[in-house]
Structure formats: structure tokens, C-alpha cells
Amino acid sequence: MDALSIDIFVIPTIVLLLVVLAYVHFQGKVTDVKEYGRYVLNIASTAFVVNLLWEIAHGTLYKGFEYDLKQITFCALASVADMLMVLLLFFGFAILYKDVYWFGELNIPRLVVLVTVGTIGAILAEIWHTSRGDWTYAANMPLLPFVKVGVSPVVQFALLPWLIFSAVVKKMKKP
Numbered sequence: 120m121d122a123l124s125i126d127i128f129v130i131p132t133i134v135l136l137l138v139v140l141a142y143v144h145f146q147g148k149v150t151d152v153k154e155y156g157r158y159v160l161n162i163a164s165t166a167f168v169v170n171l172l173w174e175i176a177h178g179t180l181y182k183g184f185e186y187d188l189k190q191i192t193f194c195a196l197a198s199v200a201d202m203l204m205v206l207l208l209f210f211g212f213a214i215l216y217k218d219v220y221w222f223g224e225l226n227i228p229r230l231v232v233l234v235t236v237g238t239i240g241a242i243l244a245e246i247w248h249t250s251r252g253d254w255t256y257a258a259n260m261p262l263l264p265f266v267k268v269g270v271s272p273v274v275q276f277a278l279l280p281w282l283i284f285s286a287v288v289k290k291m292k293k294p
Contacts, residue, residue: 127253134203141210145219155219161287162209163202169283170201170275177271180260201275204244208237208280222284234277241276242266 142159149155174194178184212233213219221229245268248254256262261270 166202166205171198182255237276
């Protein structure tokens with residue numbers, strides 16, 4: 120990644136708009152608006168921190184990555200986009216299940232759908248970003264067969280949303 124282009128911000132901006140609209144939609148449907156706000160804020164902050172740690176940890180799987188301010192800043196920016204995608208998943212499933220607290224009722228079929236959607240979304244995003252040259256994999260990045268995208272970013276979105284939602288539900292249930 121040599122320079123940021125304005126078009127890399129288009130999809131996150133659209134996602135941000137969708138997340139805000141979904142937030143407002145569900146805000147009018149919950150009985151405790153303050154608790155709902157805390158719930159969504161916990162998802163957002165946990166998603167940002169966990170994704171930032173993941174981005175930094177797998178940075179060496181990308182060409183030219185150095186642990187310097189420029190790369191850490193890029194990881195933070197990527198983590199904001201990741202956080203928005205986690206919120207999009209959260210609200211998308213809230214709309215599908217007609218329940219903003221859907222994750223508290225997680226079962227195996229819902230988990231399989233969440234992991235599948237996260238995996239497919241990550242594959243599509245990686246194909247798009249690598250074809251545009253937004254980033255390039257280093258030789259040590261394991262690739263998924265057929266689609267030739269990195270295993271690490273796919274695992275990131277296959278598993279982290281589930282772990283993030285689980286952590287927030289557990290945290291929110293504590294007194």
C-alpha cells in the first residue's frame with residue numbers, strides 16, 4: 120500500500136450509512152435505549168480493538184509491512200473498516216431475525232450462517248482489494264485454493280465476529 124485513494128473509502132462510507140440507519144431503526148424498537156446504545160458501543164469498540172490486534176499480528180503476511188507508524192496507522196484505518204463490517208453483520212442479522220439481541224439466542228444453524236457469510240464476505244473483499252492493488256500478500260501468506268486469497272483475512276472474518284459477539288453478550292450479562 121503506497122497511497123490511499125478516495126475510492127477505497129466508498130464502500131466503508133456506504134456501510135457506515137447502513138449501520139447508522141439500522142441503529143436508528145432498532146433504537147425505535149427497543150425498550151431500553153440506553154442499554155441498547157451500550158450494547159452497540161460494546162460491539163463497536165470490541166470489534167475495533169480485536170481487529171486492530173489481528174491486523175497488526177498478521178501484518179508480516181503482507182508485502183512491505185513494517186512495524187512503523189505508517190503501517191500501524193493503516194492497520195488502525197483497516198480496523199475501522201473491519202469494525203463497520205462487523206456492525207453491518209450484526210445489524211444485517213438483526214434485521215433478518217427481527218431481533219437486535221439475536222446473538223443471545225445463538226444456535227448452531229445461526230452460527231453456521233454467520234461464519235459462512237463472514238467467510239464469503241472476506242473472500243470477496245480480498246479479491247477486490249488485491250485486484251486493485253490495495254495490498255499484496257507476502258510469500259509467507261497461506262492462500263486458499265481456487266480463489267487464491269489469504270487464509271488469515273478470511274479466518275479473521277469467519278471467526279472474529281462470532282468471538283466479538285460472544286464476548287459482548289457475556290460482558291453485558293454481568294452485573
